[in-house]
Amino acid sequence: MSGLWIVLLGAGLGLYVATAWWHSRKPLPSGLKVTGPWRDAGDSRLLLDETFLDADGQRHCRQQIVDEWLRLIGQARRLVMIDIFQFNDPADSPPDCHRRVSFELVDALLARKREMPELEIVLITDPINTAYGGHQATHLTELRAAGAQVIITRLSASRDPNPTWNALWRLAIRQWGNTTRNGWLPNPVGPGRATLRSYLAALNLNANHRKTLVVDDGDGWRAIVSSANLDDGSSDYRDLALTLSGSAALDLMASEAGIAGFSGASGLTVPTPPPAAQLSTATPRLRILSEGAIRDALLHTVETAQPGEQLDIETLYLSHRGMIKALLGAHRRGVAIRVLLDPNKAHFGRPSPGIPNRQASRDLHEAGIAVRWSDTRGEQAHGKLLLRSGGNRPATLLAGSANLTRRSLDDLNLELNVQLEATLAHPAIDRARDAFERHWHNTSHEHYSTTYAAHADPSRLRYWRYRAMEASGWCVF
Structure with a gap:
C-alpha cells in the first residue's frame, strides 16, 4: 500500500508541476501581445488628472480623463467599446469619495442608449468587479438589461502570474465555480459580503488591467488609452491618458475584440x-502595444538611450528587474535619468510598508540616479509614463495601463499602452514634458513631490522581501 501511495503522490506532484509550468508559459490567445503598426499621430492629445496642494496646503483636483470619456460617449452613434479594470458598483460608492465616476459612466451609457437605441455598447471588465463571481454587481446587471454586452474577462485563458497557487486553483478549486448567495466573509475588493471561493480566486493575482475606450466619432473612430480606473475610490488619483484616432483606434478595437472572443462573447x-x-x-x-510588447518597447527605449538624452519616468510601481538593470546601464552610459515614484503607502486601500517602490528604488538611488517621491495625501500617483527626450532624435512617449512590474510587462496581466514618437513641439510630447517638470520641481502654487529621503527604506529584510515577492508572483503589484 505504501508503494501505491508513493506512486499516487508522485503522479499528483507531477501533474501539479506540469500545470504550473504550462499555464505560466502557454501560448497567448488572440488579441494579446500586440505590436500595432505605426500610424499617423497628428491629432493625439495628452489628458491629465492631477491632485496637488496649493501654497496654503489646500488640496485640489484638476481632471480631464473621465470628462473626455463622457463627451465621447455622449456623441457616439454606432459603437461604444470599453475595457476597464476597476469599475465599482455605484451602490457601493464610499461616502467620502472625490467623485462618483462609476455612476457618471453608467448614467452616460444608459442615457445615450435611450437616445440612440441602435447604439451597440460593449463593456469588457475584470472579474474583480464581481468579487470573482461572489458579488452581484447591480450596475452590470442594469447595463445588460439595457441591451449592453457585458463581458467578464476569462482570465484563465491567459498566463498565470502566481503559479504555485494558480496550479492548485486550476486542479482543485476552479471546478466549484462561485455564487452570489450566502457570502459570509467581507468582500476582499469592496463593500458587502463574498464567499470563500472569492478569496481563493483573488489569490490568482492576475487581472485584465486595461483601461480603454473606443467610439465612433463622426465618420471615423476615436480612442482613449488611460491609466485611470473608473472606481469612485480612485477618482482623485493622479493619472494620464492619450487620445488616438483613425486606424490606430481600429487596431485597439481589434485587440479588444480578441479578448471578448476568448472570454465567450458572440456576435461581435x-x-x-x-x-x-x-x-x-x-x-x-504612434502605435498600440499590449502585454509583453510593452516591455520590449520600454527596454528598447532605455537600452538605446544615448548621452545627451533625458529619460523621465513617473509610475505607480517600479519593480521589474530587467527595467532596473536597463536604467542602471543607461545611467552608466551618461544618460540623464529622473524617476518619480508613488511611495506605495497602500495597496487596494490597505496599508503597505512601501513595497515595492521604496525597496526597488534603492538600487537606482545608490547608483546615483535621481529619485523623488510623489507627495501623496490619500490619493495615489497612478500614472505610468516614460519619456525620452533631448538629443537629435524625435522624442518617445510610452503611456497607458502598464506598471513597470513583472505582472504588467511579462505577458501575465492584460495591459495596453501607446508609444508616441514626435518632435518636442508636438502637443502631447510638450504637455508630457511640462507635466513632469511641474511634478518634479513643484511650483509656488502647486506641490506634487518630495525628496528621496522622505520615504527611503534602508531595511535589507524588506528589500529581499520585495525581491522574493516579485520573483514568485505572490504580490499585488
Whole structure:
C-alpha cells in the first residue's frame, strides 16, 4: 500500500508541476501581445488628472480623463467599446469619495442608449468587479438589461502570474465555480459580503488591467488609452491618458475584440484595420502595444538611450528587474535619468510598508540616479509614463495601463499602452514634458513631490522581501 501511495503522490506532484509550468508559459490567445503598426499621430492629445496642494496646503483636483470619456460617449452613434479594470458598483460608492465616476459612466451609457437605441455598447471588465463571481454587481446587471454586452474577462485563458497557487486553483478549486448567495466573509475588493471561493480566486493575482475606450466619432473612430480606473475610490488619483484616432483606434478595437472572443462573447464584429502605410521617422506617429510588447518597447527605449538624452519616468510601481538593470546601464552610459515614484503607502486601500517602490528604488538611488517621491495625501500617483527626450532624435512617449512590474510587462496581466514618437513641439510630447517638470520641481502654487529621503527604506529584510515577492508572483503589484 505504501508503494501505491508513493506512486499516487508522485503522479499528483507531477501533474501539479506540469500545470504550473504550462499555464505560466502557454501560448497567448488572440488579441494579446500586440505590436500595432505605426500610424499617423497628428491629432493625439495628452489628458491629465492631477491632485496637488496649493501654497496654503489646500488640496485640489484638476481632471480631464473621465470628462473626455463622457463627451465621447455622449456623441457616439454606432459603437461604444470599453475595457476597464476597476469599475465599482455605484451602490457601493464610499461616502467620502472625490467623485462618483462609476455612476457618471453608467448614467452616460444608459442615457445615450435611450437616445440612440441602435447604439451597440460593449463593456469588457475584470472579474474583480464581481468579487470573482461572489458579488452581484447591480450596475452590470442594469447595463445588460439595457441591451449592453457585458463581458467578464476569462482570465484563465491567459498566463498565470502566481503559479504555485494558480496550479492548485486550476486542479482543485476552479471546478466549484462561485455564487452570489450566502457570502459570509467581507468582500476582499469592496463593500458587502463574498464567499470563500472569492478569496481563493483573488489569490490568482492576475487581472485584465486595461483601461480603454473606443467610439465612433463622426465618420471615423476615436480612442482613449488611460491609466485611470473608473472606481469612485480612485477618482482623485493622479493619472494620464492619450487620445488616438483613425486606424490606430481600429487596431485597439481589434485587440479588444480578441479578448471578448476568448472570454465567450458572440456576435461581435468590428471593422478591419487598414494596412499600415510607410511613415517617415520624422512624422508624428504612434502605435498600440499590449502585454509583453510593452516591455520590449520600454527596454528598447532605455537600452538605446544615448548621452545627451533625458529619460523621465513617473509610475505607480517600479519593480521589474530587467527595467532596473536597463536604467542602471543607461545611467552608466551618461544618460540623464529622473524617476518619480508613488511611495506605495497602500495597496487596494490597505496599508503597505512601501513595497515595492521604496525597496526597488534603492538600487537606482545608490547608483546615483535621481529619485523623488510623489507627495501623496490619500490619493495615489497612478500614472505610468516614460519619456525620452533631448538629443537629435524625435522624442518617445510610452503611456497607458502598464506598471513597470513583472505582472504588467511579462505577458501575465492584460495591459495596453501607446508609444508616441514626435518632435518636442508636438502637443502631447510638450504637455508630457511640462507635466513632469511641474511634478518634479513643484511650483509656488502647486506641490506634487518630495525628496528621496522622505520615504527611503534602508531595511535589507524588506528589500529581499520585495525581491522574493516579485520573483514568485505572490504580490499585488
